[in-house]
Every structure is written in C-alpha cells, then in structure tokens.
Amino acid sequence: MKILITGGSGFIGTRLQRQLLDAGHSVRVFDRRHSPLNLTADIVIGDVRDYDALAAAMCGCDGIIHLAAEHADNVTPAELYDEVNAGGAENVVRAMDAMGITKLLFTSSSAVYPLFVEGDPSEDTIPEPFNRYGKSKYDAENVLRNWYEKSSPGKQLIIIRPCVVFGENNRGNIYLMLEQIYKKRFLVIGDGNNLKSVSYVGNIVSFIQYAVDNLLPGNYLFNYADKPDLTTGQMIRIANRTLGRGDKLGLRVPYWLGLIAGGCFDLLGRITGKKYPVSLIRVKKFRVSLCFDNSRAMGTGFKPPYSLEEAFRRTVEFEFCGKK
Secondary structure (H helix, E strand, C coil): CCCEECCCCCCCHHHHHHHHHHCCCCCEEEEECCCCCCCCCCCCECCCHHHHHHHHCCCCCCEEECCCCCCCCCCCHHHHHHHHHHHHHHHHHHEEEEEEHEEEEEEEEHHHHCCCCCCCCCCCCCCCCHHHHHHHHHHHHHHHHHHCCCCCCEEHHHEEECCCCCCCCCCCCHHHHHHHHHHHEEEEEECCEEEEEEEEEEHHHHHHHHHHCCHHHHHHEEEEEEEEEEEEHHHHHHHHHCCCCCCCCCCEEEEHHHHHHHHHHHHHHHHHHCCCCCCCHHHHHHCCCCCCCHHHHHHHCCCCCCCHHHHHHHHHHHHHHCCC
C-alpha cells in the first residue's frame, strides 16, 4: 500500500518507516519538520491542524497511520493538546472521507487509563485520563470511533494504546532514567520493586506493521505492552550490567522526599521558565506500579521480535556505550 504517516519524522515514525518499507509498502511522511532519520524522500511538511495541507498530502494514499500528537508532560499552552490531538483527529477523518481512504491506524496512549488503578487495565477498563494529554487522546479516539460508526462497510479503524515507549533515539522518561544511571546520578525513589509496563519501539512498530498487513476491515482496540513486566530495580540492574557495573541498584530516596523535590523543581520551572528533568508528575509516575493487559494484542498471533531485557541492552548500548 501507499501509506501516509502523520508525525512520521518523530521517534516512532522514523522507525516505522523502515518497518513498512521492508514489508514492501511505500511511505509518505506528513510532519511539521524533516528528520535526518527519515528514509523516504516523499515528505510533506505540514501541520495536522491545517486541513488543506493534510488533505493534499493524502492524495494517492491507500491508508493512514496517525502518529502526530502533542505528548510532552508540560506543553504550553495546554490548549495545544486539544487542538493537535483531538482537532487533528477531526481533520484526519474529514480529509480521509474527501480522498476516499478507508484504512486508519491511530496510536493513542495508556494515559487514557487512571494513574492509580487496581489490577492490569484491559481494553474493557473504563477510561479515566489522569492528565490533559490523556484526555485529548481519549477525545481523539472518540472522534475516530464516531467516524467509523458513520462509515460504510469495508472501512478499518485500528486504535493502539501503547504504554511508555522507549528505545534508540528517544528522549522520554526511560531515556532520562538511563542517562542518570550512566552518569551515576540516579536516585531510586522508594524500594524499586514497583512493576512497570513499557513498550520497546522495535516491537511496537512491528505490531503496527503486523496489524496493517493482517487485520481484516473492522473496528479494533488494543493495549500494547511488552511482557513480562519488569520492576524499576530490574531495569536499573540491566542498565548497569550493560554498562559493565554489575548488579548495582544505586542510592535510594524515600518517596516523600522525592515528592518534595519534584514540587520544588516545578516551582523553579514556573519561576525561570525552564523545563527540568525532575517534576512532581514524573516522580509520581516513577514510583507507581502500573501494568497493562496485552492479551488482546498478543491474541492476534503477533510475536514481539525483542525481549524486554534485549530491548534495554540495545538502548543502553546505542545511547551510552560508545560515549567517553
């Protein structure tokens, strides 16, 4: 197929390009910027808030993979979450209808679920977003579901809710943790025994390509998490072993002290206008155990190509083992 990837110059999008090209598809990228990691020469610079530019980019395409989003913890102004995530979804389906395109895959987020929830949330868990980003992603899902429900037979909507995605060239929370471990500055908040569901970029793009190639027309919703879940302590020990430092865990800090530090950095950020790697929401996310049920995704027959331990090793080796 000829596939348009919105947000295709981002972390997941650049990795997804290779996956789709290797599978025999042709790829067009629609993004606000170009990336040196782009593999396709077919790139359209534009914003999903610009309907005309988006519709023009879809010309000649058979399917859309909608990745474009505002996703940082502290986007300002906060209205951008709604404008880009929910408003962008409205433009995507409107342009698809204008171009006669019937296949759409959308990457949502596990942030649609409550931050503190008992058990492992499944696709049947009632969404209760814990931040503005999660709410805007859930709003976008509803825009797409409304589009599908009004559609004619033969259309396809695939919504994937990945939990925290990490990997080579990412600069999210997992990278920040690994960077501090590499610099020997990492502080373990609490005992390190909290379990975390995470997704390796090499596996999530493989699942996206698998879904595009194998699922029949219809309406699909999947959580995505790589299993088995690791504790924070296990992640730290894998990183230290990869760096040749044995099974070190590092210095532990009581949770209450971490909360105070996060609040102080938030206050400092408001005063200085700068963004710091430590914040109250990141401390809370770091400490909480949060795991997701992935049985529906694995029930499709998909087999992740990388184990989580291999994924962490690959990421640490790529990002830090060549540094002096």
